[in-house]
Amino acid sequence: MFILTKIADLVQITPSQFDQQSHIAIENNINAKYSNRVIQKIGLCICMYDLLWASEGLIGHGTGLVNVNVEFRMIVFRPFKGETLFGKISGATQEGLSIHTKFFDDIFVSYKELPENTEYDHNEKAWVWVVDEERMHYDKNEMVRFQVIDETWRDQIPDSAEEEALDKAKKLSPYSISGTMMKEGLGICLWWDES
């Protein structure tokens, strides 16, 4: 579910941060830039794991910024294809179920990936698994186990500098996961844990 990614970057420490110890200023700058952000084809950055190397600080001309070259390892959320994880149902449509992990929202399980004999209840707006006449609901906020089958990356670079294009680009989710529940043991946790 989590990996470490080795990254090199330039950190710029502003004069207002000069009262902080260098390693704290560097860590804060790295986390401010990366934490909770997606790097394409890498994953969702969580926070700096450790600082591997830092250069001497060089003061920039005319800006007063201290430039430091750094190498560090980042904790990254990147479940692999085939990985099973916990999630919570955040909503249901005729297309399938939306799942979140509290810190990551863009997970979707298509209706095609729900077990056989699962139907959509239009009144309750929920998917229902019918087993021997018993109707088991995929209710909102239920904890589930799901398996990752695919991932989609979308660059948020706008088509132009116009506001409309900027808004459109912002709405794209940079990293989304599709999952399945079509295997014994997957789906609502309570179904399998009560024994």
Add this chain to the structure above:
Amino acid sequence: MKILEAQSAVLTNIEVYKFLNDQAKQYHDQKRRGPANLETLRKEMLQYFESHPNPLSQKPLPYDTSAIPKLIQRLRPYEISKGELAMIINMRPTSVANLNAVLEDMEERFGEDQQQEIVDIVIEVLGQFPPPAEEEDQGDAMQTTEE
């Protein structure tokens, strides 16, 4: 920014959970706060890890990072892949149905006896939730750990 190595290691949930908890404690002791984006994310992640039935929601914690090499050693005879081992540590399957959710083609690879043996090893090394009668106490214990 330059990516030097896309994936230099895999971390299990218990390792990330411990790292974030230690960080929160360290920041608190040093009377400093991280950037707002990190503070929010850390809080959400700790909440995720502490949601039932995630094994890390059990208090006191049922296992720590020292359980990882122990589990790997005990499961060696079963030829379980590295990815599957990571899932076993994260999901802690304590029944055959839950084991099926983390092993590929379980029924073809393992006989029924072996499936139960693996589950028994998981319970022995990583623990399991106490029976439902004691659940309320566990619920209270969980509350107090949140800030």
